[in-house]
Amino acid sequence: DAMVIQNPRYQVTQFGKPVTLSCSQTLNHNVMYWYQQKSSQAPKLLFHYYDKDFNNEADTPDNFQSRRPNTSFCFLDIRSPGLGDAAMYLCATSRDQGATFFGQGTRLTVV
């Protein structure tokens, strides 16, 4: 089945140690998103790629970066994770303004 796959499902990282989360998709969608979801909260958009164009949300901290080397893959880099960055990170895709499909998420724990 075509889908959005996130790896790993669970990630533990040390305070201040860079970490990368990955996302791949087989839907051939041109838009890829990264959402952050903290406990008991709604998902919040960090940034998205529309084709190769990167679009950062105004309130996304500089600590968060993203790379999209090709249509299928997208990475979320957290340069210096803090305790407040512990959250579920959700990758999603859409074709232009069509329906958005989410991966299973990566649960990030910062110790």
Place this chain on the structure above:
Amino acid sequence: AQSVTQPDIHITVSEGASLELRCNYSYGATPYLFWYVQSPGQGLQLLLKYFSGDTLVQGIKGFEAEFKRSQSSFNLRKPSVHWSDAAEYFCAVGPMEYGNKLVFGAGTILRVKS
């Protein structure tokens, strides 16, 4: 600014009873509207979407939603709830600028009692 309000944080229904989850939105143009379901520790699964046309939308798992422009609402309904429907439900509105950036409501946690 675009926003979504889900007034009920928690709802408890008996198995077999009907369900309605409320969603109100604020959006400057014709919205795209979505309902997603999330089980604990999982991603979001799309239940249904409204882009245009028929205002009563059918989704997966027996869910439906009705778009009412005059009330700025998009309530989710199910005639008979199953224990497996217990989860958190998010209403979302889009698109925003490029792509389909979504703004989510705060979510409603559904508990099903047997």
